[in-house]
Amino acid sequence: GAVVSQHPSRVICKSGTSVKIECRSLDFQATTMFWYRQFPKKSLMLMATSNEGSKATYEQGVEKDKFLINHASLTLSTLTVTSAHPEDSSFYICSARMGHTDTQYFGPGTRLTVL
Amino acid sequence: GQQVMQIPQYQHVQEGEDFTTYCNSSTTLSNIQWYKQRPGGHPVFLIQLVKSGEVKKQKRLTFQFGEAKKNSSLHITATQTTDVGTYFCAGSSNTGKLIFGQGTTLQVKP
Numbered sequence: 409g410a411v412v413s414q415h416p417s418r419v420i421c422k423s424g425t426s427v428k429i430e431c432r433s434l435d436f437q438a439t440t441m442f443w444y445r446q447f448p449k450k451s452l453m454l455m456a457t458s459n460e461g462s463k464a465t466y467e468q469g470v471e472k473d474k475f476l477i478n479h480a481s482l483t484l485s486t487l488t489v490t491s492a493h494p495e496d497s498s499f500y501i502c503s504a505r506m507g508h509t510d511t512q513y514f515g516p517g518t519r520l521t522v523l
Numbered sequence: 524g525q526q527v528m529q530i531p532q533y534q535h536v537q538e539g540e541d542f543t544t545y546c547n548s549s550t551t552l553s554n555i556q557w558y559k560q561r562p563g564g565h566p567v568f569l570i571q572l573v574k575s576g577e578v579k580k581q582k583r584l585t586f587q588f589g590e591a592k593k594n595s596s597l598h599i600t601a602t603q604t605t606d607v608g609t610y611f612c613a614g615s616s617n618t619g620k621l622i623f624g625q626g627t628t629l630q631v632k633p
Contacts, residue, residue: 440619451611452566452623468524501565510554510571510615517565 411435412504414515421492422523429487429518431502437482438504442512443475446499458485492522525550527614529624537632542599544627546612554615555588555595560626561608569597569610602631 411434421427431441440459444452456477457465464477474496476488485504489496499519503512526549536542546555554573558566570579572588572595579586585598599606609628613621 442621449628451625454620454622457620505619510619511556511568512621513568514558514566 410506410511410513412438412502412513412515414502414518416518417516418519418521420521420523423493424491426488426490427492427520429489429500429502429520431485431487431504431515433483433504433506433513436504436506438485438506439482439508440505441479441485442503442505443477443485443487444501444503446501446517448499452501455487489520492520494522496520497522525614525616525622527612527622527624529612529627531627532625533628533630535630535632536602538604539601542602542606542629544597544610544612544629546595546597546614546624548593548614548622550616551592552614553592553617555592556613556615556621557586557595557597558611558613559608560611564608566611599629602629604631604633607631 413432415430443455445455446452454467455470458477458479460479460482466472479485499517501517503514505512528547530545556571557569560566570586575592576590577588583600587596609626611626612624
């Protein structure tokens, strides 16, 4: 149980294009999903908290207009990187929290490369 | 803001040796969680500690939560090559957000 999927696993895009990443909880309902960014050999940096049916809460320094988050259902959250630039290249990982527990279950991550 | 410091950053051990990573938070935590990330993979949940002074064991792994709920440790007895990876602690505050430590990357020489 507690499986989280992410799609796509890898994406290469040209500078200036937008990329959408999907995060799904496959066997449970996730009232809250989190989006993280991880640079090579670095820790996970929380970007935003996504609650179903409401606006995402962004961490300080994260541009909400650049990283659009939508949490339309209890099993799906999307992150759209708008007008991507090479500095946005990173490993993006989502996690989902089951109910009101504290445990977060992580997706397999999406490696974004912007040329 | 809340910070979680983790040491050491890297550890190389001979197979069979023990390994310990330590985590310290700048604030009192509601709980602490430990994750393992293999090279090229994503973090996988290992355990959650909630109570002050709590000790939990998973086979060769022993997890401790400090009395003040501000520090934690993960100890691996008799490491194996399958233990290779980066171990992250993550402190949970009352907001439910996880603040990750920097991680300790473990290399095990066979």
